[in-house]
Amino acid sequence: MSGGATSTKIVVAGGFGVGKTTLVRSVSEIPPLTTEAVMTEASLGVDDTSAVPAKTSTTVAMDFGRISLAPDLVLYLFGTPGQGRFWFMWDDLVRGAVGAVVLVDTRRLADSFPALDYFEGSGLPFVVAVNQFDDAPVYSAEAVRDSLAVPDHIPVLLCDVRQRSSTVEVLTALVVHALAEEPAAAPEMV
Amino acid sequence: MPGTTSGSSSHSSNSSNSSGGSGSRTGAGAGPLQGGPVRGRRSDTVRPGQGRSSRVRPYAITRGRTRFGRVLLVETLVSALNRPADPADRSLPELTAICDVCRGQMRSIAEISALLRIPLGVVKVLVSDLADQGRIRVHGADSVDGAELDGGDEVPGASKRDLLERVLGGLRKL
Ligand SMILES: Nc1nc2c(ncn2[C@@H]2O[C@H](COP(=O)(O)OP(=O)(O)OP(=O)(O)O)[C@@H](O)[C@H]2O)c(=O)[nH]1
Numbered sequence: 001m002s003g004g005a006t007s008t009k010i011v012v013a014g015g016f017g018v019g020k021t022t023l024v025r026s027v028s029e030i031p032p033l034t035t036e037a038v039m040t041e042a043s044l045g046v047d048d049t050s051a052v053p054a055k056t057s058t059t060v061a062m063d064f065g066r067i068s069l070a071p072d073l074v075l076y077l078f079g080t081p082g083q084g085r086f087w088f089m090w091d092d093l094v095r096g097a098v099g100a101v102v103l104v105d106t107r108r109l110a111d112s113f114p115a116l117d118y119f120e121g122s123g124l125p126f127v128v129a130v131n132q133f134d135d136a137p138v139y140s141a142e143a144v145r146d147s148l149a150v151p152d153h154i155p156v157l158l159c160d161v162r163q164r165s166s167t168v169e170v171l172t173a174l175v176v177h178a179l180a181e182e183p184a185a186a187p188e189m190v
Numbered sequence: 191m192p193g194t195t196s197g198s199s200s201h202s203s204n205s206s207n208s209s210g211g212s213g214s215r216t217g218a219g220a221g222p223l224q225g226g227p228v229r230g231r232r233s234d235t236v237r238p239g240q241g242r243s244s245r246v247r248p249y250a251i252t253r254g255r256t257r258f259g260r261v262l263l264v265e266t267l268v269s270a271l272n273r274p275a276d277p278a279d280r281s282l283p284e285l286t287a288i289c290d291v292c293r294g295q296m297r298s299i300a301e302i303s304a305l306l307r308i309p310l311g312v313v314k315v316l317v318s319d320l321a322d323q324g325r326i327r328v329h330g331a332d333s334v335d336g337a338e339l340d341g342g343d344e345v346p347g348a349s350k351r352d353l354l355e356r357v358l359g360g361l362r363k364l
């Protein structure tokens with residue numbers, strides 16, 4: 001049942017129109033694909049029901065791309081809707097993820113609050129990436145960090161997700177951060 | 191059984207981050223962006239991610255998990271094996287379609303869902319059936335019997351670091 005290939009994923013979250021799909025497209029070796037998850041009551045976590053109206057059946061679309069990092073290693077990037085009401089879906093999506101990128105548009109900072117709240121509470125490593133739109137005022141990463149109350153140990157980067165190199169930089173920063181967060185190997189595992 | 195570390199512990203071991211002591215820094219720098227909202231650090235904020243490790247979600251135990259214990263995540267890779275279809279499955283053309291799209295190549299659960307336009311949850315169930323029938327191979331890390339039964343599909347300890355190192359190496363070569 002084991003196989004010769006490993007796959008993993010990074011989740012890209014953020015408000016509407018913040019550039020999630022653009023980020024995925026800039027590095028993916030395939031045009032981004034879209035998948036749908038149908039969320040019904042039965043698929044909601046027992047303790048999530050308070051956060052979701054009763055008897056929901058919602059279709060949530062996610063887009064994703066793929067990067068072959070090695071012949072036997074594939075990285076998937078999942079762009080996911082960033083509203084609080086999709087929290088229940090993130091729980092399932094983030095299982096096994098390397099970490100998450102929370103994309104921020106400085107003109108609409110509040111759109112990133114649900115994603116920040118979620119990932120701070122989840123224990124999943126994440127970085128904050130400020131997508132710099134041409135017509136948006138420019139702020140330093142530190143100014144954004146202060147405004148968003150992002151703890152010091154979490155990287156905040158400025159980026160332009162239309163640029164492949166910029167996206168790679170963000171992903172690299174995330175994995176470096178995830179490694180720093182990962183506890184050293186437990187002795188019994190060696 | 192060597193692998194006593196489960197995925198759930200990797201969550202709790204990181205959960206101290208959010209309470210880690212940087213709270214005093216708020217407002218020390220440039221302050222709120224011009225005219226923008228300020229996100230406070232409210233300790234009473236409901237954080238849905240918390241307590242996840244202690245959660246028991248029935249669907250996570252049965253659905254999306256093959257009979258032999260593999261968890262099927264959106265990124266899990268599968269490929270078709272040359273095993274004839276069970277005649278009883280003729281009524282489910284989706285099963286054949288799934289085998290067709292991952293014959294000769296590995297596909298993730300998400301790719302199958304996107305290519306065949308079948309919702310993710312349904313793909314997981316169908317792939318699970320196909321794996322049980324020996325028509326599909328599920329790639330990825332070995333499941334240690336029992337180690338995953340508490341929901342720990344995540345790679346524990348040393349192999350998680352290994353994986354991260356490999357991902358980092360791959361990204362740096364892009
Ligand atoms: N100027 C500029 N435009 C950008 C940038 N990133 C994205 N855009 C544009 O912003 C628009 C929205 O980008 P998307 O990538 O579709 O955003 P999204 O987060 O996937 O949006 P939803 O899926 O609808 O929530 C598109 O027209 C992009 O071309 C950027 O860095 N700079």
Ligand SMILES: [Mg+2]
Pocket residue numbers: 020021022063079
């Ligand atoms: Mg999009």
